[in-house]
Amino acid sequence: MLRTGIALLAIACAAPAFAHPHVFAEARLDVNVDDQGNIASLHHVWRFDDLFSSTVLVEFDKNQDLALSQEELDEVAGVVHASLADFNYFQLVTRDGKDVAMEAPDRLIADFVDNQLIILFESKPEAPLALDGKISLGVYDPTFYTAIDFIEDSYMTVNNLPAGCTQSVVRPDPDEALAQNQQTLTEAFFEDPTGNDMSKIFATRLEIACNKDS
Incomplete structure (x- = not known):
């Protein structure tokens, strides 16, 4: 049986619709560009809220010493890795509005600092992703269960x-996002938001645009 802590990330889609997130995390995203002007990798860092972190501690602290050993942290990372595989590891990567296929990370790293769970991982595009057109990158949970945001x-x-390239952080206004996507926000969406992929319209994202003539 899956544990009740991190396993919630895996079973969220099978649960009834949630009106708001239950797990919160602060995120950092570093986009690495190679010398050919392609996005080579994305480096993610997520710091989870105290409540969820304490749940993880209780679930995985086998020897009950109120700390997570390296072995226990490796188990946490393994469970999260398996749990998020079906959700593309909460990654939002598009070029000109079309999804970009990403390789699954080989592994995740878990740490526990100041009583908070930290997850780190790196991912790469399946094919070379040239800085061409408008590229958007971010993090979102399609189930609405987890809120992962960039505070700064x-x-x-x-x-x-x-x-010749520019970067900007876009924080969608919820009302504007709803208005712009009203044709796709059907009654079914509001009855069961966990059954669709529309939460990405509310996600904070990093946009990269390049002038081809530069």
Whole structure:
């Protein structure tokens, strides 16, 4: 039987619709660009809220010493890795509005600092992702169960951004997002938001645009 802590991330889609998130995390995203002007990798860091972190501690602290050993942290990372596989690890990556296929990370790293669970991982596009057109990157949970947000704009960065390219952090206004997508927000969406992928319209995202003539 899946545990009640981290396993909630895995069973969220099978649960009844939730009106608001139950798990919260602060995120950092570093986008790494190679010398050919392709996005080479995304480096994610998530710091989870105290309540969820304490649940993880209780669930995985086998020797009950109120700490997580490296072995216990590795188990946490393994459970999260398996749980998020069906959700593309909560990644939002698009080019000109179309989803970009991402390789699954080989592994996740878990840490426990100041009584908070931290998850780190790196992912890569399946095919070379040139800085061409408008590229959007972010994090969102399609089930609405987990709210992962970037508290400061500086928590979303691009390393080795080529000349002629710009980066900006977009924080959608909920009312504007609803108005712009009203044709796709059907009655079924509001009856069961966990059954669709529309939560991405509310996600904070990093947008990269490049001038091809530069």
